[in-house]
Amino acid sequence: MPKFDVIIVGAGLAGLSAGVELTLKNKKVLIIEAEPVVGGRTSSYNLDGMDVESGFHRYIGYYSHLPSLLRKVGIKLDDILTWEDKIHVRVDEKHPIELGLAPVFGIIKTIKGVLGNSEYLTIKDKLSLIPFFVSGFKDYLKSPEDLDSFNIRDYAKKHGVTSRAFHYLIVPLSAGIFFLPPDRYSAYVFFGLFAPGIPKFYKLRIGAYLGGMTEVMCKPIADWIEKRGGMIMTGTKVDSLQYVEEKIKGVTLNEKINYEADYTIVATTLHSAKHLLKPNFEEHSWFQPMFKLPLMPAVCFQIDLAEPALPLDITTFAPNTCLASFAEQSRTTFRESNGRLSIILTPPEKFLKMEPEKTLEIIMEDAAKIGMDLKTKILDYRQINHVYDFHSLEPGHQKLRPIQQTPIKGLILAGDYTKQPFFATMEGAVYSGIKAAKCIP
Template sequence: MEKYDAIVVGGGLAGLASGVQLAAKGKRVLLLEAAGVVGGRTSSYDIEGMNVESGFHRYIGFYSHLPLLLRKVGIKLSDILTWEEKVHVRMNNGKPLVLGLAPVHGMVKTIQGFIGNQDYLSVKDKLSLLPFFIKGMMDYLTRPKQLDSFNIKDYAFKHGVTPDAFHQLIVPLSSGIYFLPPDRYSAYVFFGLFAPGIPKFYKMRIGAFLGGMTEIMCQPMADWIEQKGGEVRVNTKVDSLIYEDHQVKGVRLSNGESIYANHTILATTLHASKPLLEQHFKEEEWFKPIGNLPMMPAVCMQIELSEPAYPVDITTFAPLTCMASFAEQSRTTFQQSKGRLSIILSPPEKFLEKKPEETLKEVLLDAQKIGLDLKDKIIDYRQINHVYDFHSLEPGHQQLRPTQKTPVDGLILAGDYTKQPYFSTMEGAAYSGIKAARLIR
């Protein structure tokens, strides 16, 4: 009977990170991915003739674990990313609010952003943010559980943020990043997203991908695993864990095949992990918080256009519209397109129910409000629903996230929902996979 050192279930960044680390250690590793391509929520693929991505992604300059992995597999950041030193916030069809977010790489723009933009935010509005950020960071460090009981809207008003500062800055930095309206967005998650960046503030800037994420990042990671003697199988769905004699001994595939290994790393989404774990561990205390950890969706719309929708490819937030964040991408990720808009929609639940043509109608109306007239430029479009792909970032759920180490012999967890400080990000997923692989000696 063939036996691997480790089976990794799921070929998203968490699974790929585990696979890379284990292959680097010389372990015999088999990575199994249910979809036709690797990358999971960080992937690019074809839907009925239109090349799409799982949703537009930004790499944050202070990430440290993901770049380590990329370096290991021979990917240079400068080959796959282009850097943005500022973002746009659009409240109306006039001039956008330009926020510099790169204190070292784009110092002038960053300082201008804070000192300037007086027509959007007065000095009083800006000053109202200071005690809020200081108190939030202190609570993040000293009272995480209490902070996680607040939503960011209540927390901001409790600490004196003015309504203008709230709508024009806090909303883009919350809903724009995690699609949730501020009254459902955990204050702990809000500050936690920025906290790891504070000691590395000098690295802060935003990377946009220069191609499909599967092609330029995830597939090369999978190829590297194979070059090191590992195996990667796509279109291969795991149906159950093989649990015998109080030990996970491998997995059973949907085609009935059984595969054995000393260790199994379950690196799927929370939604896919739950039923696999419940088959054997439903009554076990340790696994109950996972069962109670709710999930949330994300919905994206990608529109192929006859010309660019926006003068530059840049991360743009449009609070007060359904376009939580968006970017024109025809000069960056989709260079074969004449125009390409990738939009993350908020609130996602509203759009899950809608047909793509209905969603498009709402997007067009809101786009018009912020000065983008897309109507006569549309060539094609796709709606991408991530129905249960995220663990909930609403208040009160962070303490339910499990560690990578489980009490069951042979079973390890990975994935952005497992405990690590970067929440649902590429960095969080990569770090969870690295932590999982470290548990295998």
């Protein structure tokens, strides 16, 4: 029976990041991944004949743990990303609202965006955002639990944000970033996501991937681990954890094959983690909060087009439509396509059980409202449902997230839902993996 120092269940960014850290500590690592490719929610793959990504992803310039992981395995950020110093908000058929968000890389655009009047936001509207943001960041630091009891709509109301500023700025940001309407979005999560950017404002900008994320990022990380003696099994689901004499001793596959290790890191989604932990720890008090932490879905839709839908590949929010955030990606992530839209839909629950044909109809109607005529250009499309993949970011749930070190011998958790300050992001997943690896002496 093979014996390892550490078994990691799941080869998403959390599992891969733990894998790199432990390999650097000379641990003998086995990573077991249920899907045929590594990357989890950042994977790219072929779905019934069409190359797709698990979901439209953007790298935020202030990330530090993800770039550090990439450096360790020899990936240069500028080789896999292209940089955007502005985003677009489309509210009607007219030209988009352009928001500069890179104070160093797009100085003029950012200053004009903050200080100028526009047809959508007057200076008065912009000024109404100041007390909202100042109090938000203060509460984020001083009373996080209180802040997590508010949704973003109520918090904006409390601080006198004008309805136009709310509609044209807060709604696109909340729906665009975590695909939730503002009345379901925790104010703590909203401010918490921007907070790490404040001391690193000079790094603010957005990175778009130059290729599928498995291909340019996750597979090279996995290859690095394997080259240094780690083992990675894909297409292999862990059925259960071996719990013997109050210690986790490894995992079981296909109800019969056992792999043993001194430590097991469960680096799956919250949904899978609950499934693996409940048989042994259903009644254990330490696990009760995480068992109560609700799940949240996401739905992504990708359309292959005969020509680009938009003149630029740029992150776009469309607050009056189901297109929470999207981008044309034929010059960036999907360069083999003539035109490619990758869209995250809101609210996800509406689309989860919908036939893709029907979803496409709704997307086409909404796209027309913001001046994108897709009808004559569509070649192919796929809907990718993440039914159980996120922990809930609604108010009141942050306190239910578990830390990585469990009280059970040999058992450690990782994954974006575990406690770390970057919420459900690539940075959060990577940092959770680093924290999990630190639990192992």
